[in-house]
Amino acid sequence: MTRIDLHCHSTASDGTLTPSELVRAGAAAGLDVMAITDHDTTGGWEDAAAARPAGLTLVRGAELSCRWHGAEPAISLHLLAYLFDPAEPRLAADMARLRDDREHRAERIVELLRADGVDISWPEVRDYAAGGSVGRPHIAQALIRAGLARTTSEAFASRWLGARYYVPKSDLDVFEAVQAVTAAGGVSVFAHPNATVRGRVVPDRLLVELAEAGLFGLEADHEDHSPEQRAHVRTLAEGLGLIVTGSSDFHGTHKSVQLGAFTTDFAAYAKIAAAATGVPVLG
Ligand code: AMP
Ligand code: FE
Ligand code: FE
Ligand code: ZN
Secondary structure (H helix, E strand, O other), X not given: OOOEEOXXXXXXXXXXXXXXXXXXXXXXXXXXXXXXXXXXXXXXXXXXXHXXXXXXXXXXXXXXXXXXXXXXXXXXXXXXXXXXXXXOHHHHHHHHHHHHHHHHHXXXXXXXXXXXXXXXXXXXXXXXXXXXXXXXXXXXXXXXXXXXXXXXXXXXXXXXXXXOOOOOOOOEEHHHHHHHHHHOOOEEEEOOOOOHHHOOOOOHHHHHHHHHOOOOEEEEEOOOOOHXXXXXXXXXHHHHOOEEEEOOOEOHHHOOOOOOOOOOOHHHHHHHHHHOOOOOOEO
């Protein structure tokens, strides 16, 4: 059996393993295929490719921060993009803009916390991100260091990053993002589309519209989906002619989920690999 995990984060965003450590950990966990999908960046691709152990196939990707403007207020969501050309100007510029905004937004969150007497600083948070895409887990790390939270999850409670000190980030319009990924030769998969534990989710009709706009698949098997939500997403995908994926969404020690906790069927992976024209799978 081929073990395929198509959603993993490294220190290029908010994971805790470097890209090199990530691919080695993937092989050690018995994966045959793994994707590196950092938030809004391809910054980990080169190191992951260079460190790829023999026998592990690497799918290069990213997880794009998106928003659907069909609800009020707009609903934020994540789009997994695979095997796109990282030099394609539009998508590269979109991701650069998102990363830049992540920094400003994190600085604002730190300012709000400091204004309430919390002893953390932007340079500290920036150091935790270490040149990668800055995310709230890096601020969580500072809150843990300051003794105000014990775990990342605790730092995401409503009294901290979840609500009281929540600042939205600028995201890509989801239809424009699907188009940009397609134009860069990649394929897009909607990440954890029914994860109500993360907040409001989009209605099924958006998935119908996105399928018409070129969306390739839906991530059904994910720790943030209940068994009923997994079944629902699977049924939707079948009706829309979309592929179904399952993935760990591994973040190292920022989350408890392990590599390979959820996996993707070989047939779905093969369709992604065959459809994309941006960069090849490595393996
Ligand atoms: P950001 O992209 O900066 O808005 O931060 C969102 C990221 O924080 C997600 O990609 C997850 O990695 C992480 N995250 C969100 N909620 C939680 C939580 N309750 N516990 C731990 N990590 C979380
Ligand atoms: Fe994350
Ligand atoms: Fe996500
Ligand atoms: Zn993710």
